Amino acid sequence: MNAAYTPLEPGTEASLRDIGSADILVGIPSYNNAATVGHVVRAVAAGLAKYFPQERAVLVNSDGGSHDDTSRIVARTAVDYQQLLIADRQSVLHRIVTPYRGIPGKGSAFRTIFEIARRLRAKACAVVDADVRSISPEWIEMLLRPVLDEGYDYVAPFYLRHKYDGTITNSLAYPLTRALYGQRIRQPIGGEFGFSGGLAAHYVEQQVWDSEVARFGIDIWMTTEAVANGARVCQSFLGAKIHDPKDPSSDLSAMLRQVVGSLFASMERHADAWSHIEESSPVPLFGFPYEVGVEPVRVDVNAMVSHFRQGLRDLRPIWSRILGTTTLEELSDLNRDESDCRLPDDVWSRIVFDAASAYHHRILPHEHLLKSLTPLYLGRTAFFVLASQGLTSAEAEQMIEHLCVVFERQKPYLVARWEAAQHRPVDRPSMSLTVPDAGGCDDRIY
């Protein structure tokens, strides 16, 4: 990458010269979020005024060329501080509304935000999604305070979510990052993060902006990059996370590819950091956890089962190159009947580990490998939904905890396959998988 390359527009450069420096920066990546971005801007402005009245703050909107009024709304949204009982706002909130350069995607938007943070020498930064409806001014404090006052480098969010909300997080991102890096970060791809100016500078210096990181892979990349480089990490309780209704045209396969591709690519970069870690430890959690009702989520299990069954039927030659012989045989044995959809924790963990080592050994073109995992992921999601029907959120959380324990126990299997001279089918590890009972979530009930 050319060292002189800057992802910033000339107008943004001029704004930076005018502002000079800042203590705090809050970034909002956006694309056609006119319906929700006004609320997010108000929450950010109120949070900064209420909790950080003395600090010089900048709000950056990095936009992907919205066709609606997103940018105009960000620039013009006013906050009635009197209504919020905020009287001591002492510094002006600067706003930078800029389009980003590079590959269209959330990661490229973040890159612009990181670059602006570096130029302004910000001490603490936060990023929040433009489509989140449940954001409050307190989120800004919870994301920034640990960095400013406690010396943390990275603040991950901790939300209350419906048991079927965030299934990539629950079935893949959380168990895998926890098993790899030994830190129990519950929402590694949450979307809202706090981080130090130093970490922002580190992010922007990495040469990953032509990869999946430039798209939806950015969230998991930020988390893994922080933990793998020894940053001080904590979590902040933010309450419920309620999004704008999801984009129906969004392609799950592409999103899964970007997130998992970013995760696997980080594994390659940081193999030395994770290969020797054997167990996980809790990550400090700030805030005041409370129970709250979350929006119900409708799930079409039959469609997911149908996708999984078709994958089992049609993608077998491809899966046989990715998965270990025993894993594939076990998967087939578990799903002999046409209506079966069984991917218990130990099989699922080996599938993920097999896929990671196949990615590492370049058994298939990366794009093919990652996309071929979609039916497996849908099968696992359907299995989880069916197994957790009727369970409370706490009980479903215990199932996820059980999955994480299985991932940690199976890690030697991953290390063995990863370090093998070449990827080849191997037998199931002979170690005993006596996982502690996690609230009645023994594999037998599946």
Place this chain on the structure above:
Amino acid sequence: MIEFIDQALMAPLEILGGHIAGILPNILAMSVLLLGGLVVAWSSGHFAERLLHILRFDHLCNRVGMTTMLLRAGIKTDPSRVVGSGLYWTAVLITAIAALSALNLAPINEVAHSLLAYLPHLITAGVILSAGYVCSNFASQAVLIAAVNAGLPPARLIAACSRWGLQLLAAAMALEQLGIAQHIVVVGFGITWGGLVLTAAIAFGLGATDLAKDFLERRVMRTRSTPDDLRHW
């Protein structure tokens, strides 16, 4: 008697000796060319194999499905060895042609020149076939995964069609390169391909009306509603 010996025996021997003396440099040149060519052929084949091994060519072939293709063809050696052997035998062939040319015999020269002129076409056809095979495997794999992820029931059929279509195209191009029935190949390919497309269109439109309807509805209606509101992360 002496005269008889001179005229009847020595004269033909002298003529034969003259012929042999005339052709001897050519035979010597042929031997040198043959020997040198064989050494070059062996060393180039050997070094090519070693170099490809170092560059992990076998691993690459395994990824693109070339190793499987060789196994199907009954060739159980590594692809790098196959390339090395191919290079060796190509060099041997060129050496043989060059060695025969050194004899400077008109009929042999003509055969040698025509063989040499045809060699580039043979190599090009081989490259086209190999590239076609690799591309067809890659494309059919991508099509299969995309079709399964899109939930299309005939995913394997679509993938197989894409594979055979590309391999047919490569075969037609290779045959054209070899100069074998050029027009028949092109016309035959056009008729076959056109027929396949027409058959598929009719079959899809008439035989799979519901599937076509479902597919179009999903494409058109996808922006309006989805059966669930599961958010995956």
